[in-house]
Amino acid sequence: MDWGLRNRLSRIIAPGTGRSVMLAVDHGYFLGPTSRLEVPRKTIMPLAPYADSIMLTRGVLRSSIDPSILNSIVLRVSGGTSIVGEDLSNEGIITSVEDALRLNASGVALSIFVGSKHERQTLLALSELVNEGQKHGMPVLAVTAVGKELGKKDARYMSLACRIAAEIGAHIVKTYYCDGFEKVVESCPVPVVVAGGTKIPEKDALELTYNAIKAGATGVDMGRNIWQSDNPIPMIKAVRKIVHEDATAKEGFELYRKLSKLK
Numbered sequence: 001m002d003w004g005l006r007n008r009l010s011r012i013i014a015p016g017t018g019r020s021v022m023l024a025v026d027h028g029y030f031l032g033p034t035s036r037l038e039v040p041r042k043t044i045m046p047l048a049p050y051a052d053s054i055m056l057t058r059g060v061l062r063s064s065i066d067p068s069i070l071n072s073i074v075l076r077v078s079g080g081t082s083i084v085g086e087d088l089s090n091e092g093i094i095t096s097v098e099d100a101l102r103l104n105a106s107g108v109a110l111s112i113f114v115g116s117k118h119e120r121q122t123l124l125a126l127s128e129l130v131n132e133g134q135k136h137g138m139p140v141l142a143v144t145a146v147g148k149e150l151g152k153k154d155a156r157y158m159s160l161a162c163r164i165a166a167e168i169g170a171h172i173v174k175t176y177y178c179d180g181f182e183k184v185v186e187s188c189p190v191p192v193v194v195a196g197g198t199k200i201p202e203k204d205a206l207e208l209t210y211n212a213i214k215a216g217a218t219g220v221d222m223g224r225n226i227w228q229s230d231n232p233i234p235m236i237k238a239v240r241k242i243v244h245e246d247a248t249a250k251e252g253f254e255l256y257r258k259l260s261k262l263k
């Protein structure tokens, strides 16, 4: 691996702990103004100091993020679909690696839809992105999409999707936590980070974080369970404590309650 690529990866995965708290705020690329992300700047900027990396689109980066932030940027570069359109799996590459370089991104992210009718299209797009990324030392994060029409959200499906992403050359794979998650991590030869998914109670989201780390995940790429919380800063701090300090779910939740001034 060349120096530039390793340097960018070390901006996403903290060398001190080998772990990562990525703040996912890219949802608008197909959902539009999602609840509590209506004004991206207001949601993202207060949380930025507590994230290692921020995952977002170039449009939100350019319009809403101060160029002086210290976080690394992982740019969502796949899209072309919407929640009101026909098929969410029909994605293509929407941002070039050249533009990602111009924006000083430390990585680019693309979704794959294994098991969908656009499986081949999205896997070939991943391969194209890896090829292009290799020319410039740009790491690629593959997002394993889930959905009703795709396989069941279980260890067998997740292992399949993650392994395929790694075989094609993704440097990091983002997936969803499930029972038997250690098998997913074990059979994926590159770092795995977990998404949070739809909003659940803070205690449960911190348990998910703890269980994922215990099973070998490198960290989280979490969105709604942070910024849809009534107390987003205490929540990201609690997630951070679990990811970077090996705190238990209970310790994380105690911190969340304390910082939120909850009884």
Ligand code: R5P
Residues within 6 Å of the ligand: 024, 025, 026, 027, 055, 111, 143, 195, 196, 197, 198, 221, 222, 223, 224, 225
């Ligand atoms: C979905 O593909 C989006 O890319 C999000 O980044 C991802 O789902 C993680 O966010 P959340 O924790 O809200 O699920």
